[in-house]
Amino acid sequence: MSLSISLIVNGAPRRVDLDDPRVTLLDLLRERLHLTGTKKGCDRGQCGACTVLVDGRRINSCLALAASCDGADILTIEGVARGEVPHPVQAAFIEHDAFQCGYCTPGQIMSAIGLIQEAQTGDDPERIREAMSGNLCRCGAYAGITAAVQDAQRRLAGTDRSEAA
Missing domain, CATH: 3.10.20.30 (Beta-grasp domain)
Structure with missing residues (x-):
C-alpha cells in the first residue's frame, strides 16, 4: 500500500x-x-x-x-539558522556551553525554540527546567541549557514570538 x-x-x-x-x-x-x-x-x-x-x-x-x-x-x-547566522537559541547554547557531547543538542534547541514560542515560562529557571524536562542530557549540561534558554528569551523578547522559529 x-x-x-x-x-x-x-x-x-x-x-x-x-x-x-x-x-x-x-x-x-x-x-x-x-x-x-x-x-x-x-x-x-x-x-x-x-x-x-x-x-x-x-x-x-x-x-x-x-x-x-x-x-x-x-x-x-x-x-533554524538564517544562512550562516545562527538562530538566537543556537548562539545562546554556544555562548553558555549548553552542550558537551552534542548528541542531544538539536532536540534541546528545538525544544527551547518551541518553549520560547509558547511563552509560558517567563525568566523563571525552575519553570524552564520543567518545560525542558522531556529532553534528557546524559552529560548533565542542564545549568548551561537553562542559562541559554533564559538568554535566548531575552534576545527574542523584542521580536514576534512566531519569529522565534
Missing part, C-alpha cells in the same frame, strides 16, 4: 510517497529526506533527541507517524 503525503519541511514544500504507513516522522526525516540533525535516541519518546516543531508545536518525531503529518509545516534543526 503506497501513500503520498505533502509537507513543508524547513520552508520547502515536499511530496513524499510512503511505501509503509507505519513510517515515523523521525525515520522519514533521517532516511528519506536526509535531515540527520534530528537524532534517534531512545526511539520511545523518552529522551527528546528527536524533537522537531510541527505546526509550531514541539513533538517527539519518533512517536509521530509521518502519514499523520500530511499537510503539516515541519521545522528541524537544519532550518
